[in-house]
């Protein structure tokens with residue numbers, strides 16, 4: 392990848408970051424949705440049904456248990472929305488400006504993936520700020536370890552989004568994606584429930600969901616390895632693998648456009 | 649600079665471009681003139697590598713547009729017919745994005761952006777978000793953007809549709825200036841006749857075919873001279889007399905008589921003297937490209953309804969922006 396393409400990656404990344412910065416509604420809603428899940432849904436469920444989660448010999452309150460899952464949800468939604476903005480770009484003509492530029496199509500896909508993951512990382516970082524209100528203690532060292540993991544998860548998720556956006560003709564298809572991809576990815580990830588003691592069919596479904604490994608990695612890091620289903624190494628390998636495959640497919644699709 | 653050989657493009661049943669061949673020399677201003685749906689934009693899209701031709705070949709600056717697409721892209725700039733700005737960015741940010749993806753050297757970046765914005769009169773508004781711009785302002789920004797990286801070949805697809813005359817003139821001044829300084833080649837499409845006059849050569853295109861290709865002056869000689877329009881107290885009698893004395897067929901149109909004569913200036917005095925019927929008004933004009941198109945196809949590029957269509961199209965454009 393030569394200098395010109397690196398500069399193009401930077402330009403495409405920068406554009407997404409600027410657009411995000413300008414979108415105050417998004418920043419606010421990035422806090423509102425997780426807060427709703429954690430304080431209202433989580434608290435209500437935990438108190439109403441007096442749920443505690445005990446898994447792998449560790450025990451935790453329900454709200455704390457879903458906290459890494461809600462971070463995962465934030466990464467998922469933000470990555471997908473940013474990636475799917477490619478469809479808007481096509482609709483509003485800006486994509487032509489990008490496609491006719493003397494840059495490799497790979498740099499377009501990679502710039503977009505990095506832009507989406509950066510925005511998702513910022514959104515996820517904002518959710519990290521909620522930890523004191525949930526009784527979860529995050530040491531500075533832990534935050535430094537969690538952030539790169541969040542970035543990796545975001546990169547994989549954005550790449551999945553780009554693959555879909557490359558094949559999507561119009562924004563009408565977005566509702567379909569929301570129902571058939573984003574929601575299942577979220578619900579099956581174990582963000583809201585432990586993965587132990589599931590019936591076999593559900594167990595296989597959760598394991599086919601890449602976000603499962605993302606949530607598991609975050610849970611292990613934030614709440615302690617005992618609450619994680621898999622080892623951190625396995626989680627990170629699966630996420631990285633999915634990311635590598637998806638970004639390659641995205642590049643391939645863009646090259647053929 | 650541009651070599652096009654038998655380019656053909658079909659979209660399913662529709663043959664958008666039906667085999668066109670032409671060359672454009674370096675530093676030339678070359679125009680495509682034709683009605684809606686003639687295949688102008690499709691040809692441009694093929695030349696700028698966005699659409700693959702169904703058959704035929706084209707090369708730009710010596711590079712084949714299919715096999716050497718990235719080299720072609722590095723040599724061209726384009727102002728699309730349809731909007732292509734990021735409306736959520738400021739004017740300046742749109743240009744910085746362009747400068748980055750086109751690798752405009754860092755030391756001239758700011759200066760180029762400033763002069764481009766200045767040309768289109770948007771320097772004062774550079775920090776404003778494009779969404780707040782009027783349709784004309786957006787168009788001007790797109791033109792500034794297309795010129796920013798000083799391409800070898802600049803494509804302008806109906807660049808001044810919906811712009812006011814001052815802005816159109818200003819943009820043309822800049823284009824001529826740029827061509828002189830940088831010797832860039834310009835390929836434009838338009839259906840403004842006066843705009844087409846800026847071209848060194850024009851291809852008249854209809855139904856995906858080039859039906860004439862020459863300098864504007866030469867094309868106009870196809871019409872057979874100048875056009876005299878006169879109105880008299882009794883047009884019928886006058887027409888008869890003109891036929892009798894000069895052997896010319898006058899056609900009546902909108903309560904006026906229209907004559908085509910080889911040398912209008914010389915013919916005017918004898919004509920006035922020879923008529924018994926009092927003349928109310930008389931005018932002489934050179935043939936326009938509109939007359940040429942009419943002659944070649946039997947249709948006008950923009951018939952009565954086309955004026956309305958044109959303003960509707962620019963309206964749609966603006967609304968979409």
Ligand SMILES: Nc1ncnc2c1ncn2[C@@H]1O[C@H](COP(=O)(O)OP(=O)(O)OP(=O)(O)O)[C@@H](O)[C@H]1O
Pocket residue numbers: 659662663664665682683684685686687688689690691729
């Ligand atoms: N992507 C496409 N899919 C299907 N048909 C297309 C497509 N693009 C163009 N066409 C058809 O090709 C023909 C030529 O279109 P084109 O846009 O090249 O015309 P044009 O000369 O640019 O017209 P205008 O003056 O309206 O811009 C039209 O009949 C149009 O419907």
Ligand SMILES: [Mg+2]
Pocket residue numbers: 688689690729805
């Ligand atoms: Mg067109």
